Amino acid sequence: MARYHIETYGCTSNRGESREIERRLRDAGHHRTPLEEADVAILNTCTVVEKTERNMLRRAEELEAEVADLYVTGCMALAQGDEFADAGVDAQVMGWDEVPEAVTNGECPTTTPDAEPILDGVVGILPIARGCMSNCSYCITKFATGRIDSPPVEENVRKAEALVHAGAKEIRVTGQDTGVYGWDTGDRKLPELLDRICDIDGEFRVRVGMANPGGVHGIREELADVFARNEKLYDFIHLPVQSGSDEVLETMRRQHRVDKFRDIVETFDERLDHWTLSTDFIVGFPTETDADHQQSMDLLAEVRPEKVNVTRFSKRPGTDAADMKGLGGTLKKERSKAMSELKREVVSEVHREMVGSRREVLVVEQGHGDSVKCRDSAYRQVIVQDASEHGVEPGDFLTVEVTGAQPMYCFGEPVDSLAEREPAPADD
Incomplete structure (x- = not known):
């Protein structure tokens, strides 16, 4: 760790x-x-x-x-x-x-030990399972969590209902690997679970947490259709590819190869008009050559994800990758810097293109000072400043006009506030 x-x-x-x-x-x-x-x-x-x-x-x-x-x-x-x-x-x-x-170095996230839902403000955290089906050579989390253990769909739906009744406006479906939910019972149940959660009465949004490409690939069409028919689902998916090189993915013992990752992206492109792809890259894995690194750079430039986590490899005691001869720190820093610069270019373009558009957003949480953080239908972050003047607070749904952009987020202003400042049309 x-x-x-x-x-x-x-x-x-x-x-x-x-x-x-x-x-x-x-x-x-x-x-x-x-x-x-x-x-x-x-x-x-x-x-x-x-x-x-x-x-x-x-x-x-x-x-x-x-x-x-x-x-x-x-x-x-x-x-x-x-x-x-x-x-x-x-x-x-x-x-x-x-x-x-x-900081987790590309490892699967863990959930709370008892895997119980948590309400944090208007955000409900819903761990749907514990453990994963992977055996990545660099990850130590598997030693703590073990293989996937999936509660029944009905149990998770009841927990989601309780969160909505308690005031949740955003439900975050989490787990070590949400894409393999149900595999331990012989069925791939994530699409069914998401449909059932979206059928719950109430005005709220649902975000699906990390899902490894190896688990999503077999259900990609069914899952993309679930996103397409449910407005409550953020059109957002976190697929950590980790490398653009099949050779590196093999030594990482990832359950996918680059072509499977591309298949998923293409399927979602076909089903959804606007969606956000989030992915992760581990830079400087012990077997990564200059050519492997370039393949990762090329993949990032090709698929242009809107959210990218770039992490330098570091050894975790007790993992197989810890026994591999590592790359020098200087080389890892150089590769990390190059990929981070490309990432910045890619994600900045997305937010610049949003300026001038109008978006339906959910106010999720307080920001710095008198600002609030909002999410549009594709889970892009929009910051509304002077929130108290606009009468805006977490849990509100509103329409904003995007007025400015930073590399990682946008600024927006409620449309009602803009209308108040616009001069009335002159009489004929």
């Missing part, structure tokens, strides 16, 4: 986010250590004044020199994320809620 060091600067909101990051990392089996013993460092930043910004950049430089991987989040990451790259800091800059997933 990863050993992490975390530092938090700024307001109470930042400290709360750091606590949530740590909770998720601990749930995944990772543990906090002093900086000198850590594999990764997390810097939760503040950007209140110019002096603070200089301090954040200096601290990022210091942390980068001490650990293999540095993750930067918080206010400065959101408002001035480019500053770190401009200063030559080799860090992965992201929203706080993306940090736990990035």
